[in-house]
Amino acid sequence: MSRKQAPRRGSRQPNITSITYWRKFASHRIIYVGLAGLIGFGIIAYFGSSPLGNPGTSAREDYLQDAICTVNREPVTRDDYENLARNARRQSGGNVMMTVMQEGYILSSLTDAALLRAEAKKRRIQVSDQDVDRTLNEMRNLRQGGRTERLTDQDLLQMTGSLSLSDLKDKLRKDLLPQRLGEIEGKVDRLTYDDLAKSYDEIKVRHILIGVVGPRAPGGKGLPDDQARQKAENIKKELDAGADFAQLANRYSDDPSNKPARAAPKGGDLGWYKRGGGFDKDFEAAAFALKPGQISGVVKTPFGYHIIKVDESRRSLPKDFEKNKTELLTQYRSQKASEALRALLERLKPKAKIVWKDSAMEWRYEYAKSGPMGGMMTIGQDRSQAEERLVKRLRAYVPAHKSDSAAAIVLGQLLNQQLMMISLPQGIAGTVPPKADKIDRKKLQAEIIAAYESALNVSEDQDTRLTLARMYREEKNDRKALDHYRMVHRLMEWDDRPESLYVREQVEKALRELGDTKLADEEAKRIAELRAQQAKEQKEAAERAKQEQDRQKAEAAKTDKTTSGNSPDRDQSKTPAQNGRSTPSR
DSSP states (O other): OOOSSOOOOOOSOTTTOOHHHHHHHHTTTOTTTTTTSSOOHHHHHHSSOOTTSOTTOHHHHHHHHSEEEEETTEEEEHHHHHHHHHHHHHHTTTOHHHHHHHHHHHHHHHHHHHHHHHHHHHTTOOOOHHHHHHHHHHHHEEEETTEEEEOOHHHHHHHHTOSSHHHHHHHHHHHHHHHHHHHHHTTGGGOOHHHHHHTTEEEEEEEEEEEBSSTTOGGGOOBOHHHHHHHHHHHHHHHHTTOOHHHHHHHHOOOGGGSOTTSOOOTTEEEEEETTSSSOHHHHHHHHTOOTTOEEEEEEETTEEEEEEEEEEEEOOOTTHHHHHHHHHHHHHHHHHHHHHHHHHHHHGGGOOEEESOHHHHHHHHHHHHSSSSOTTOOHHHHHHHHHHHHHHHHHHHHHOTTOHHHHHHHHHHHHHHHHHTTSOTTGGGSOOOOGGGOOHHHHHHHHHHHHHHHHTTSOOHHHHHHHHHHHHHTTOHHHHHHHHHHHHHHTTTOOOTTHHHHHHHHHHHHHHTTOHHHHHHHHHHHHHHHHHHHHHHHHHHHHHHHHHHHHHHHHHHHHHHHHHTOTTSOTTSOTTTTTOOOOOO
């Protein structure tokens, strides 16, 4: 989407500011990378030029240090946000919904990190000067393309957008604070090589699941909690009396994976499982407390009530474990510290006090928790309620902030989602659709159109125009529909991507049906050209692949011939002529 707002500047160091590279670099130092998708932003975020120009101006510095919000009085600055958001916008390729989703996830991660910093300060945890200097020294040794390059302080300041070495150290100290909190919370200094070896233990597990009614009910089915618990306890009594576990699993378990559509029931078999492999924490704790042949008591998880049996156990140490165990222990400690931070966040977040100072950031944060492209952490009724709150917020926000076109597009998208969900059964797609009898479809559609039109007054977006064109056709407003299809045709004039063909075909068909045969013919001609180009490229790719295949076959034949010629199995008693070689005359 080509924005009508301020343009963005590119990175001044594109070859050495790769997020992938700095993620790898920071993996051992910033252990909380990935807590909420982007936590651990610090070192990664700072490697890239500022989108706001000259770093020497006091106005810029004041702007960047301005707090977007505070979390338990710990600030999240605009500098924190802008460095990450710039990369997210670039990666989203101009897709408004994807950009907003990424921005929301960034804000969620930044608030999580601020919450951890606030907790660390509350506990009076500090980062030593030695830790900061050690991290800074590691950053100076840039490894790229198999070689190490020593960066100067000026290199680091430019890449991190820092005003001085002291400024950079302050940023690192802020980012290392949650790391120190995780090390203390996870008691990682106590972890030994024996603990490391135990982390490679695996168990072969079976279970019987009695589902409980709720958003995570297996197959959407389940019993009320008390009935499910009583049923599980009765099954446990049968097992204690000597009943076969696999038979009872096949008879009672609600786990859909236990009864494949085209295979025999699995007897509750879940296969081999290692610690941290994805099971619920209470399930995992109960399973690893068992020895082979033992059966657990009734274990409660969000899915229902389980009875667990361990068939076998083994320890699968990696190759060269002894040789690499020092590095492996470092990685294991980092992993445990990250797990400790995730668990700590779960406890802290319900009581966290977030005070927003920027309403544009606030709704993006809410969208990450509730929108159709966000909301990954909420399901069922919770997600539906979060979505309703966001719609209410955006209905108040959009009229007062018309320059924020993304807000209008998101509002239109959410309302359009409601419109489509009206006729769907209760609970489908992980949300609770609004009741049809409480919604005026005509009024809702008019509101959606108004939101989309408002967005297009500020910035251009092809997907929004296509949606509007379809909605106007549904309303029998062919004139406005045609206007939008014509605009999409112009927007796609230089778009020669193969994926654009599907959209072009829609536009060509609509233009023809709406009577603009001239533009429809132009679109048809462009489609034919793109298809011909696509066929040509596919043919050339197939020819290159065949040439490469022939080259590899020739190389293999040459290697086989050489190997055959040097084979020790050849009969050395034969003369050269008998071995297939002519003997030169004397």
